[in-house]
Amino acid sequence: MRQLSNPFVIGKYVDKEYFCDRVKESELLVHHIVNGRHIAMMSERRLGKTGLIEHVFTNHLPDNYETFLIDIYTCKNLQEMVFMLANEVFRKISKKQSLLERLLSIVRSLKTTISYDTKTGMPELGIGIGEIHQPELTLDEILNYLETSDKTCIVAIDEFQKIAGFEEDNVEALLRTKIQHLKNTQFIFAGSERHLLEGIFNDPARPFYNSVVFMQLLPIDENEYIRFCQQLFLRYEKTVSEELVSRLYKCFQGITWYLQLSMNEAFTMAERGGRVNENAYDQILNHLVDSKRFTFEDRYASLTGKQKTVLQAIAAEFPKKPTLTSQEFIAKYYLKTASSVQTAVKGLTEKGILSDYHGVKRPTDLLFILWLKHF
Numbered sequence: 594m595r596q597l598s599n600p601f602v603i604g605k606y607v608d609k610e611y612f613c614d615r616v617k618e619s620e621l622l623v624h625h626i627v628n629g630r631h632i633a634m635m636s637e638r639r640l641g642k643t644g645l646i647e648h649v650f651t652n653h654l655p656d657n658y659e660t661f662l663i664d665i666y667t668c669k670n671l672q673e674m675v676f677m678l679a680n681e682v683f684r685k686i687s688k689k690q691s692l693l694e695r696l697l698s699i700v701r702s703l704k705t706t707i708s709y710d711t712k713t714g715m716p717e718l719g720i721g722i723g724e725i726h727q728p729e730l731t732l733d734e735i736l737n738y739l740e741t742s743d744k745t746c747i748v749a750i751d752e753f754q755k756i757a758g759f760e761e762d763n764v765e766a767l768l769r770t771k772i773q774h775l776k777n778t779q780f781i782f783a784g785s786e787r788h789l790l791e792g793i794f795n796d797p798a799r800p801f802y803n804s805v806v807f808m809q810l811l812p813i814d815e816n817e818y819i820r821f822c823q824q825l826f827l828r829y830e831k832t833v834s835e836e837l838v839s840r841l842y843k844c845f846q847g848i849t850w851y852l853q854l855s856m857n858e859a860f861t862m863a864e865r866g867g868r869v870n871e872n873a874y875d876q877i878l879n880h881l882v883d884s885k886r887f888t889f890e891d892r893y894a895s896l897t898g899k900q901k902t903v904l905q906a907i908a909a910e911f912p913k914k915p916t917l918t919s920q921e922f923i924a925k926y927y928l929k930t931a932s933s934v935q936t937a938v939k940g941l942t943e944k945g946i947l948s949d950y951h952g953v954k955r956p957t958d959l960l961f962i963l964w965l966k967h968f
């Protein structure tokens with residue numbers, strides 16, 4: 594594995610060397626998979642669901658598993674979802690000539706174009722979304738292919754709550770019916786919109802009721818994260834103080850994405866042989882917030898007066914999480930009535946500035962809140 598110039602990776606999963614902890618969570622996920630269960634994985638945003646799935650797919654499953662991962666965040670309907678799934682299956686399979694032939698003989702509803710890489714001679718498949726005329730049929734064919742594979746197939750569908758808003762209104766029932774009959778294929782349904790996912794899986798009136806085992810992801814333990822950072826710094830002959838990582842951890846409430854962003858920045862602040870101390874804290878936050886200043890200014894300008902006042906109060910309290918309609922909060926920030934706060938909170942939620950998790954409203958973007966608080 595080549596050494597990265599900055600080991601604090603943001604975005605794509607790279608390698609277990611750059612991945613912190615999640616030992617127990619990986620074991621649990623493998624346990625459910627090996628037990629033949631379908632899994633619903635939930636957590637707050639940016640805590641590491643997708644990363645965990647990729648980590649387990651890459652490192653922790655025996656050879657007799659084949660894995661697929663799609664993110665349906667941008668999908669509006671079944672056709673788009675089937676298109677993604679087809680592409681993912683084709684992408685994985687096209688590397689193996691014998692499997693490819695079998696795939697093409699089963700998935701017949703798709704007119705595919707095969708070309709051959711001039712250098713490697715490997716086949717490359719191309720499909721256009723317009724070729725998915727009968728999404729349900731193509732889905733059946735892909736599932737048939739997975740069912741007859743000599744490996745157990747695990748299909749992870751990220752941002753699964755999106756299916757609740759698909760243009761067709763029978764997608765849940767349709768998927769549930771198909772999944773019920775599968776013997777060789779299991780699903781991981783991941784997402785962060787807890788109320789939507791719980792609606793899908795926990796409502797006795799809906800098709801997916803009682804069909805999954807739940808997995809709830811919590812923040813990485815603070816000490817584990819500190820150890821991870823110190824080890825990575827050491828590997829590059831640098832050091833970082835425990836106090837700095839701990840302060841950043843508390844500021845961002847252990848949410849992995851912000852921590853990785855901060856540590857990516859911290860890492861650049863020392864030369865080989867150097868040390869980053871707690872006094873780098875303000876500079877790191879400043880840098881993170883500064884790069885988004887214009888976006889934040891526009892976002893703030895788009896709010897109503899009352900929304901601004903409520904958001905300023907949330908920022909002033911941050912990282913504490915007050916109950917927004919409590920008398921104490923209303924009195925402290927002169928917000929007048931609980932109902933006017935509720936109206937503002939509703940508007941802020943509709944604008945995506947607050948989001949709902951566990952029935953509690955939280956800021957969606959902590960950097961925006963930090964900008965309001967400090968700048």
Ligand SMILES: Nc1ncnc2c1ncn2[C@@H]1O[C@H](COP(=O)(O)OP(=O)(O)OP(=O)(O)O)[C@@H](O)[C@H]1O
Nearest residue numbers: 603604612613638639640641642643644785849850
């Ligand atoms: N255990 C980990 N160690 C190091 N970095 C991690 C770890 N888990 C996740 N990350 C990083 O944190 C960020 C957020 O992770 P990820 O995208 O997996 O979260 P998510 O819960 O799927 O987020 P979303 O709710 O936005 O889908 C990514 O940049 C990812 O690379």
Ligand SMILES: [Mg+2]
Nearest residue numbers: 642643644751
């Ligand atoms: Mg994700």
